[in-house]
Amino acid sequence: MATQKSAPVGRPRGFDADEALEKAMRVFWQNGYEGASLPDLLTAMGISRTSMYATFGNKEELFRKALARYADGPASYGAEAVVEPTAREVATVFLHGAVRSATLPGYPTGCLSLRASLIGGEDGQIIRGLLADWRDETSTMLRKRFQRAVDEGDLPAETDPALLARYVMTVGNGIAVQAAGGAPRDDLQLITDAVLQSWPPALARP
């Protein structure tokens, strides 16, 4: 069902599917899921309705693929962060990555996941679930990494890893919102520096 490179018989498609997906990702990033209409997407992708359905399935499938591309590209800083050697560096790479990703020149500002998730028709439920899952995944990665840091003595024993992960996510989300609102990268950079200056925060459950 995926890419068959065995017997390319018939007329070859007249566009680059990867390139089209990139354009679609940007439109979703800019307008969210429901805010991105088919005509919007098709114009940006430079292809026709039929070609889109034949290549990507439908709008929801197109979004899934665009999200995968996003998670693997501009939003890959989560996975990159957790391999850092210390918890402080994990937080640093994560937050700096969030700032960079949310203010990439030539891309929409903010975070695709947030822009697309805070919506709410009934058909948006699937999408919301999809994005909630993705964010949970990131949150879990951070929590496990901080748990390890506690075990290794890199973080105070009383630190709650889940709470610390939520703390980092909270700041990251705030950055994304600010960036979407037009905050300049330098400002956000200074803010993350200030946050990281008081690392680790005292986060233990009572």
Add this chain to the structure above:
Amino acid sequence: MATQKSAPVGRPRGFDADEALEKAMRVFWQNGYEGASLPDLLTAMGISRTSMYATFGNKEELFRKALARYADGPASYGAEAVVEPTAREVATVFLHGAVRSATLPGYPTGCLSLRASLIGGEDGQIIRGLLADWRDETSTMLRKRFQRAVDEGDLPAETDPALLARYVMTVGNGIAVQAAGGAPRDDLQLITDAVLQSWPPALARP
């Protein structure tokens, strides 16, 4: 054009306009502007299409009034914060207010402004502008208040008030996003406590 109580001739309306607006506010809060369809709103408000248009004008006007009610009610913590005597207390009241407002029992989680703004086709531009203005207003209030604190020696002279305001807004926004994602109030409370523990953050422009 407002409430005329002089000559109530004709059939009186069979519903409480204030109560209906409250219900509409909750629907917008839950689903955003475009995510809240007329049928959704009307069902929640318990009135007919005609009554809504006669009483509130149209969907956009209804949203404006719902937003005003929101800013004056559940989201009034911004105005309440800036009258506190010290910058630290301003930040404390603001962030605790953000947590409380975003996790009010019986209300949708998160922030109406964020849910409604981060979406949008072309018709959502007016709404986005409306909400951006409101957030700018809050930001400006905080900035001026922090400027005063710097002038009074309540904050270090090198502190940049605009940057500090953005810092507080960033955390507040992050809290709203987390709450919308289902984060428990207690967790968010602990996170704000940790943030406030390192007050004031070192925020000066280089």
Add this chain to the structure above:
DNA sequence: GCACTTCTGGATCGATCGGTCCGCAATTGG
């Protein structure tokens, strides 16, 4: 050149969107 496969643009579908219109019900002042 022919048979076959695949891609593509345009017309079209039913559903839903926000908004309007009309006829009737209900209430008040005389």
Add this chain to the structure above:
DNA sequence: CCAATTGCGGACCGATCGATCCAGAAGTGC
């Protein structure tokens, strides 16, 4: 009791949504 005024429910409007269908163009293998 009657005339005037206003509220209300339901039918209806054009526009737009995502999705489908079809005829024809553009390729490939024999």
